[in-house]
Amino acid sequence: MAGPESGSDKPKSDAGNKFAAKGSEAASYVGSPAVGTSKAAAAAGLATVGPQQSEINERRRRFVWFAVTGFLTAWFLAFLRFFLPRTLFEPPTIFKIGYPSDYSLGVDTKWQQKYRIWVDRTPDRLFVIFARCTHLGCTPDWKASENKFKCPCHGSGYDSEGINFEGPAPRPMDRAHVELAPDGQIIVDVSRLFQWPKGQPSRFNDPGSFLEG
Numbered sequence: 472m473a474g475p476e477s478g479s480d481k482p483k484s485d486a487g488n489k490f491a492a493k494g495s496e497a498a499s500y501v502g503s504p505a506v507g508t509s510k511a512a513a514a515a516g517l518a519t520v521g522p523q524q525s526e527i528n529e530r531r532r533r534f535v536w537f538a539v540t541g542f543l544t545a546w547f548l549a550f551l552r553f554f555l556p557r558t559l560f561e562p563p564t565i566f567k568i569g570y571p572s573d574y575s576l577g578v579d580t581k582w583q584q585k586y587r588i589w590v591d592r593t594p595d596r597l598f599v600i601f602a603r604c605t606h607l608g609c610t611p612d613w614k615a616s617e618n619k620f621k622c623p624c625h626g627s628g629y630d631s632e633g634i635n636f637e638g639p640a641p642r643p644m645d646r647a648h649v650e651l652a653p654d655g656q657i658i659v660d661v662s663r664l665f666q667w668p669k670g671q672p673s674r675f676n677d678p679g680s681f682l683e684g
């Protein structure tokens with residue numbers, strides 16, 4: 472039968488050894504260590520922060536600083552943006568498109584991308600169609616092989632002079648004001664449009680809606 476000493480003779484576990492070491496360290500203090508000091512923590516058996524722990528804390532601290540700095544920068548940029556003018560840059564409404572002799576019979580699409588117009592020459596006049604479907608405002612395509620404009624949105628069709636003949640478009644496409652500049656070039660003004668509303672007289676023969684010849 473083992474005596475009371477036999478248990479203490481057995482090898483102690485590492486945890487037991489550490490505890491004993493801390494106990495002996497605490498026992499070597501004379502008096503009570505001040506509260507909050509490392510000695511007090513050691514005396515109470517609290518674990519100190521190791522190098523790995525402090526590295527994790529350092530990473531956390533950096534992350535928080537990074538997040539706070541990013542937030543403040545974004546906020547400051549938004550604040551500055553508030554004072555900048557919100558200008559919408561649109562193409563000019565009045566421009567020159569060259570000389571009447573530059574255009575032959577039929578539809579010329581070279582200004583479609585830049586000014587959203589087509590130049591249309593018939594045997595007796597030259598006029599400019601504003602390339603906007605009168606249904607909901609899409610830009611129709613010129614189908615040279617079919618000699619017509621076709622709207623890709625809902626299928627409205629217009630003849631070579633922009634007169635609607637199929638689909639939901641309620642009226643012909645508008646025409647822009649045209650006149651000759653002193654240098655002989657054509658000046659187009661798309662802020663002044665001539666319309667032919669459904670059931671009403673056409674404005675397509677008004678002065679400024681076409682050029683003779």
Ligand code: FES
Nearest residue numbers: 604606607622625
């Ligand atoms: S917008 Fe052209 S048919 Fe509807």
